[in-house]
Amino acid sequence: MKTLTLLNLILSLSIAAVPAAYAQQTGAQQSSARQPGSIELKHVAEIEVKTTDAKGKVTIKRTPADKAIPGTEVIYTTTFKNVGNKPAGNIVINNLLPLHTTLVAGSVFGTNTDITYSVDGKIFATPNKLTVKDQAGKDIPATVKDYTHIRWSFKGNLAAGKSSQVGFRAKIN
Amino acid sequence: MKPTLSSNESPHYLPAVLTRFILTQFSRFIFKRRNTMKTLKTSSRIRAGAVALALLGSITWAGTVSALGSASGTSISNLATLTYAVGGVTQPVIGSSATGNIAGSGTTTSFTVDNKVNLSVTETGSTVSSVTPGSLDRVTTFTVTNLGNTAQGYTFVAANQGVTSVIATVADSIDVSNFRVFVDSNANGIYDAGTDLATAVSTLTADATVTVFVLADIPTGTTNGQQANVTLTATTTTAGSAVAVTETAGADTAGVDIVFADAATTELEFVGTSAARDAQGTARDAYRIASSVISVSKTSLLICDPFNGSGATRKSIPGAIVRWTITISNAGSATSSASLAQVTDTLAAATTFDTNLVTGSGAPATVTSCTSASGSPESATGAGFKIDVTGDTRAAGAGGVFPSFRTTTADADGATAAAGVVTIDYSTALPAGGAYTAGELKPGESVVVYFNVTVN
Incomplete structure (x- = not known):
């Protein structure tokens, strides 16, 4: 009886909407399809440090963002690895660019990805399609300084055990 | 999420x-x-x-x-x-x-x-400061800008440069003394002695600029055109303290680390030498002596003798009259007027002052012309001095008309001869008026005093 009461309770509640993230159920749901945590997502901020050895040879090494003063270029790298046992697809990575920095033009990278940008967080498009309004209210092409988001859409699947990287450089204001 | x-x-x-x-x-x-x-x-x-x-x-x-x-x-x-x-x-x-x-x-x-620590120290005005010998508390002006991203304080040192340094085409040849540095606390760009008392900057926010004054005393005995080149060096300190900042060594810490980002500067006109990444900045300025260039000359001319008169055969014998000329000049290259005071001239023992400034001219037949008592005065009896100024713009009501004759006796006309001593008081003889102060001799001007003596 207890369970029926519970069922009644549930059915009597009008669930008008379900938070989108949890709207997982479709017609033929298999419990094995839900595999949270198949991808490990790592995001680091680094800067390049030049060292000159006794022979005068210059080596460039990456260290965690360090001595970060205005004007320093920070390299953000996102590494995603398929730690599950099935291929992962439809991979999309989004990044709301950090405040107090300016994106370095031409620095956005991502092997095997389609890269789009946004100036408002709503519309994502390639650079040539993005516009902002000038002081007169006219539409003018958006520049790197106007971008607020970057989106990488990974093409195809990431096989189990494989990883890939995307990233960009940002200069501290 | x-x-x-x-x-x-x-x-x-x-x-x-x-x-x-x-x-x-x-x-x-x-x-x-x-x-x-x-x-x-x-x-x-x-x-x-x-x-x-x-x-x-x-x-x-x-x-x-x-x-x-x-x-x-x-x-x-x-x-x-x-x-x-x-x-x-x-x-x-x-x-x-x-x-x-x-x-x-x-x-x-x-x-x-x-x-990020960075700063600039800049000289104001791109000109040297003109000063007179022996003057005190002479000011050169600089600005300091905080080019970093954090409020900082600054301490200052002013110093003389050596004789190899050149500013505005003039090489350093003298040193000034008694350096003091004051911050322009009321930010009016002018050194206010009672107000601008702070000798260091306590806190200057990022992007802000402050004016700083260097004061120095000018040595006496210096001459027109000599120059003292000076430097002002600012050292960055922690805001609110006089302790110099130090760069964080080693790896990044979790807190705020300090990085020196100032570039090296090479010495230029008003720019000082400063090493890179030392949290210091240096600028230069100069004090240049602007003074009068005075020369004095005294010449004499035999104008007559009792036997030969003023002719070509006149000789320097007892009874002859000699005209003396004392000339004081301020060279045209001077950059300052002279303010003349007093000149005394003791006459040679074997001469007597001619109180009438006789012309002494006349043919041998009228030798009485060559005596003080009966000769023709240049101007009038008792007017033993003639004063003239050349190269000037003195005029009536504007510094006086010249040439001008002055009496021999002690009075207020600036020229006296008594007991074998001639005394000229130029501050009286060259009156104030128009563009002139009393006794002023501008660059390019000369003042000449004429008087006669009889050879005993």
């Missing part, structure tokens, strides 16, 4: 946790009965939309962005979010972390903006 409703659905919704609980319970119940799960019907459609939730640059920032850089202490954070599907089934969104995250909203990757 906070799940959100997409668009304008009916606002009836249950807290996520409760919903999940109910669904779990419900599914558990169903599983007991069937092997497959029925579609959970809801009363309104959900747009299980593009779970592309770009989010959280969860930023905490302690300061503001200045024109020259984000304030130190500002935290810069970034998060990447990833959506994916396995077997065509969308999976929960993953947020990144610096070490690698496999579930949940992740942790932002953050670092702190460190303290």
